[in-house]
Amino acid sequence: MTALYVLDVPENTTVAKVAGEDPEVTVGKVGPYFEITADGAIVVDRRATGCRHAVWYSCVAGVADGRIVQHDKDALRVDPA
Amino acid sequence: MTLEHKVRGVDHAAFPTFDPAGTVRFYRDVLGFPVVHSICAAGWGPEDHPDFIHFFFDIGNDDRIAFFYYFGLEPQHAHERGDVYAGFGPEVPEFFVRSRHLAIHVDDQDDLLEYRRRLDDSQWPVEMQIQHETIESIYTHDPNGYMVELTRAMRPVTPQEDLDANLTIDALLDVVGAPEPTFGKLLARKAELIVERAADWEAAQV
Structure with missing residues (x-):
């Protein structure tokens, strides 16, 4: 299970929301962090989040059992390790 | 202390x-x-x-x-x-x-x-x-x-950002204390620290 952690602050809420639109992805909470989990890849479309670049490129707090294979102006993608 | x-x-x-x-x-x-x-x-x-x-x-x-x-x-x-x-x-x-x-x-x-x-x-x-x-x-x-x-x-700093900053620094010290530090290693170590500490931190806030 791959997990992507995103801190729950106002700038980041759309990241968790957009990630959770994939039915294969589950969004929970661990303390003040969103815990975004999936058996497969987790993909977040940047434009759908509406995040400005400084927010987008600093929104990832942690990655467990996976690795970031894309984090650019288009998308964030975490693949299983 | x-x-x-x-x-x-x-x-x-x-x-x-x-x-x-x-x-x-x-x-x-x-x-x-x-x-x-x-x-x-x-x-x-x-x-x-x-x-x-x-x-x-x-x-x-x-x-x-x-x-x-x-x-x-x-x-x-x-x-x-x-x-x-x-x-x-x-x-x-x-x-x-x-x-x-x-x-x-x-x-x-x-x-x-x-x-x-x-x-x-x-x-x-x-x-x-x-x-x-x-x-x-x-x-x-x-x-x-x-x-x-x-x-x-643009807004006040929230308490959870202070927690996050401290987890980042603890993860950073772990990663730079080992060979070949990378951003990916930091995010993996920080994920471990989030799982270890974030829930307890939130419980202690109330």
């Missing part, structure tokens, strides 16, 4: 200048920072120290930026990039040259834009205005080449 935190901000941050006239125009006449202190010192000591003027501007909150002007001292390097204290050759990447700077706080966007107007009406106009993660900043370079930022918070 947490050590008692007794310090009270910046007393002064000091920089050399070869252009005291430009420096006074920039800080006092353009930005409106009052001159609050100066020392006229005769050179003395074993190193043939030049005579100098050490002068201070109020940057708010009783904090100060200070300069040294040394009579008769020539510039200490010939590089075009960097500032009068430190010069850099073409092999040094721009992000590194621009990394060291002083950021001065303002209360809100009205005040930020007021300083933007003052700079834009001068020979040192704003070079960039950027909304970062939670702050908005304007940047210029002073007559000495020092990068100066003025910044305002």
Whole structure:
């Protein structure tokens, strides 16, 4: 299970929301962090989040059992390790 | 054990200048920072120290930026990039040259834009205005080449951001204490720390 952690602050809420639109992805909470989990890849479309670049490129707090294979102006993608 | 935190901000941050006239125009006449202190010192000591003027501007909150002007001292390097204290050759990447700077706080966007107007009406106009993660900043370079930022918070910092900052630093120390640190290793270590500590932290907040 791959997990992507995103801190729950106002700038980041759309990241968790957009990630959770994939039915294969589950969004929970661990303390003040969103815990975004999936058996497969987790993909977040940047434009759908509406995040400005400084927010987008600093929104990832942690990655467990996976690795970031894309984090650019288009998308964030975490693949299983 | 947490050590008692007794310090009270910046007393002064000091920089050399070869252009005291430009420096006074920039800080006092353009930005409106009052001159609050100066020392006229005769050179003395074993190193043939030049005579100098050490002068201070109020940057708010009783904090100060200070300069040294040394009579008769020539510039200490010939590089075009960097500032009068430190010069850099073409092999040094721009992000590194621009990394060291002083950021001065303002209360809100009205005040930020007021300083933007003052700079834009001068020979040192704003070079960039950027909304970062939670702050908005304007940047210029002073007559000495020092990068100066003025910044305002777009919202208050939340308690969970302090937790996150501490988890980041603990993860960073773990990663740089091992061979070949990378951003990916930091995010993996930080995920472990989030699982270990974040739920307990939140429970302790109530």
